[in-house]
Amino acid sequence: MEDKDLIQLALGIIPPWFVKELNLDTSKKRMDIYLDFIKGSKFLCPVCNELCPIHDTKERVWRHLDFFHYETYLHAKVPRIKCNGHGVKLIDLPWTRQNTGFTLFFEALIVAMCKEMPVASVADIVHIHEDSVWRILSHYVDKAKEERDISYIKTIGVDEIAVKKGHNYVTLFYDMEEARVIHIENGKGKDVFQKFRTEIAGKVDHEQIQYISMDMYPAFKSGAREYFPKATIVFDKFHVIKMMNDSVDRVRRTESKENHVLKNTRFMWLKNPDRLSEKENVIMESIKNLDTKTAKAYQFRLALQRLWTIKETSIAREYLDKWHYWGTHSNIPEIISVSKAIKKHAQGILEAMKNGINNGVAEGINNKIKTAFKRSYGLKTEKYRNTMIYLMAGKLTLPTRC
Structure with missing residues (x-):
């Protein structure tokens, strides 16, 4: 030959x-x-x-x-x-x-490499300008977004992530079934729901959305009710436990100023007992039964977590009522506050449990996005930022000819 x-x-x-x-x-x-x-x-x-x-x-x-x-x-x-x-x-x-x-083979290689390393590094390896790499990525990501099928979606998740210092946020909308990002909006006001509804018009009937899973942020609740009035707002285990963890940590931070035994123990109070290392177990056993507000708050956290082991909704409701009563009589302001918030949103929590809705998938997706941001040492434009989010978390059908 x-x-x-x-x-x-x-x-x-x-x-x-x-x-x-x-x-x-x-x-x-x-x-x-x-x-x-x-x-x-x-x-x-x-x-x-x-x-x-x-x-x-x-x-x-x-x-x-x-x-x-x-x-x-x-x-x-x-x-x-x-x-x-x-x-x-x-x-x-x-x-x-x-x-x-560029040839299709070359562009497919670029896309594959950018999922694994920073754009600047890819550009350096293949000896082309960084902007050329971004143009290739943007083309295929935009094309794949247009061609994806989201017509079946009935349950969505909503969460915000910080993208810059100084309280700069974007709101991410998730397809809960496929665990992927389907839309990105700047900010975290209620208007993000209006823009999301406009974006999906023609692809998804907004009235078919049955559940919206989120945290208890007032603007999110307001936006969901106004622009998706037929959807049921639910509060999943991930966000409820996260709110509880934040309360436990606030108790620990305040108390550790006077009780030095609590210093450097932050992450132990936020872990489940079966996730503690051998060294952490020894430390925890020595302090969890001490007469401290932190130890008491920790017990409230474990008790709340047991709610999700209950399968019968009526029994779960009764358990949550008792937990609320216990929390509001704890004499710990942080626990009283979180107990009232959870009681106020009890229906949405129980509805999420009943339908097996858990927005915990968002945490894994968000961590993947944050890792991509860190390795890129910042992204020059909003377009680049959104392209990277969809590339890493959109589960798009991208070219594989390489």
């Missing part, structure tokens, strides 16, 4: 295209592959798919996957056809998309 035939086979080039010439420059570590088409060939109109004669050609060059350690470029005279119905049009090529200087 000749070199040109081997390269043609490797590239997947089929008639009327063929490899005309190869040029390997070892000093520059570069390979140039020149493509041509069979004389007299006709090509499909990109609008109507009719075979049309060639009007003229344009010289084009595309960056391809490296062959071994040689940067590789494809060259071709790209035909413009003359269609009776649509005039002069540049044809579609099998190895690239319109208006880009």
